[in-house]
Amino acid sequence: MEKPMLEVCDLIKQYRQSDTVIHAVNRATFRVEDGEFVAIMGTSGSGKSTLLHLCAGLLSPNSGLIRIRGNDITKMSADKLARFRGQYVGFIFQKHNLIPQLTALENITLPAMMMKKPDYSYEHSLKKLTETLKIRDRLHHLPDALSGGQQQRVAIARALINRPQILFADEPTGNLDRKNADEVMELLLQMRQEMGQTLLMVTHDAALAARADRILYMEDGVLSPRPFL
Numbered sequence: 404m405e406k407p408m409l410e411v412c413d414l415i416k417q418y419r420q421s422d423t424v425i426h427a428v429n430r431a432t433f434r435v436e437d438g439e440f441v442a443i444m445g446t447s448g449s450g451k452s453t454l455l456h457l458c459a460g461l462l463s464p465n466s467g468l469i470r471i472r473g474n475d476i477t478k479m480s481a482d483k484l485a486r487f488r489g490q491y492v493g494f495i496f497q498k499h500n501l502i503p504q505l506t507a508l509e510n511i512t513l514p515a516m517m518m519k520k521p522d523y524s525y526e527h528s529l530k531k532l533t534e535t536l537k538i539r540d541r542l543h544h545l546p547d548a549l550s551g552g553q554q555q556r557v558a559i560a561r562a563l564i565n566r567p568q569i570l571f572a573d574e575p576t577g578n579l580d581r582k583n584a585d586e587v588m589e590l591l592l593q594m595r596q597e598m599g600q601t602l603l604m605v606t607h608d609a610a611l612a613a614r615a616d617r618i619l620y621m622e623d624g625v626l627s628p629r630p631f632l
Contacts, residue, residue, distance in 0.1 A: 406473040408569050408601040409435040409458060414467030416453055416624075427453040428464070429624035435569075440595070440602040442612035445621035451605045452497075452573050454621065458603065459494050459571040460484050471569060489518040493567035493600070495591075497574040499558045501546040507553075508542040511560045518565055525564055532560040536590055552583035556590070563594055570595065572604040576611065588614070 416428040427450045435441050445451045456462040458469055460476045469476050471491055476484055501510045511532070515525040533539045536556040546554055555575065562570060575591060576584035588611055595602050604615070612618050622631045 405437065406470070407434040408437045408439070408472060409603065410468070410470040411458060412468040414454070414457060414469065415465045416450075416457055416462065417465050426450075426624040428457060428626075431467070431624075431626040433619060433626060433628075435601055435603055438599060438601055439617065440592075440604070440615045442615035442618045443603070443605045443621055443626075444607065444609070444612050444618055446607070449621045450624040451621045454626065455571050455573050455603065455605050459492055460488050461494065486518075489514060489565060491568045493562035493565070493570040495555075495558055495562045495570070495572040495575045497577050499546070499554045501554060501557060501561075503546050506543050506545055507538060507549065507557045510546070510557055511542075511564055514561060515564050528564055528566060529560075532563055532594070535594060536560055552579055552587060555579060555583075555587050559587070559591060559594070563598065563600075566598060567600060569601040569603065572602065574605055574607065576606075576608065584608070584611075 411434065412432050414428055414431040415426070418425045418427055431454055443451045443454065453462065457464050464477060467477070474487065476487065479487060502513070505513070512525065512529065533542060536559060538553060538556045538560065541549055541553055546557070549557065555578075559575070572591070576587050579587060592614065604611070606612050620627050620630050
């Protein structure tokens with residue numbers, strides 16, 4: 404039996420505020436199958452972005468298990484985790500997280516330069532991504548010369564340049580107007596279909612979540628397959 408793309412079991416992430424312990428993620432358990440698109444919905448502060456960062460290896464949990472393709476990332480050293488993420492994981496941040504001193508092209512190709520996969524030439528992917536995302540004429544501009552929608556397109560291209568097997572997206576359209584949000588989501592789903600990625604997306608937008616194969620709900624750090632009353 405093939406392993407799920409993502410498997411999470413009893414995941415806990417706590418923060419301490421003065422004498423109070425905050426359970427940002429409280430025993431989350433779920434799995435995402437290969438090629439599945441799962442959306443996570445919840446109010447601000449419910450813990451959904453923390454959960455996404457944990458699953459992608461950007462944060463470390465207090466306890467619990469996170470497996471990507473059967474590999475437990477919670478037991479990896481920092482160097483091994485960085486290599487693993489470069490090989491298998493793409494991440495789209497809500498606020499783009501582009502490096503302001505680098506051009507759009509340099510931001511996109513940075514992950515490919517860092518990984519240097521011996522069996523992979525990124526030029527074809529770069530051409531296809533930038534054409535599909537309609538940013539080929541903006542590649543030599545710095546981020547502050549781009550609109551919000553263009554910056555998000557650059558961030559999507561950067562997340563996809565290494566052809567990751569699983570893509571994590573944290574409110575990928577949260578800072579965009581409705582028109583740009585719809586365009587970016589269509590492009591994201593198009594690229595996912597063409598590349599065959601698994602997608603785990605945090606969103607507060609019910610219309611976007613409705614496009615997913617399945618929706619999970621989060622409230623006060625607790626994850627549920629059903630909406631909270």
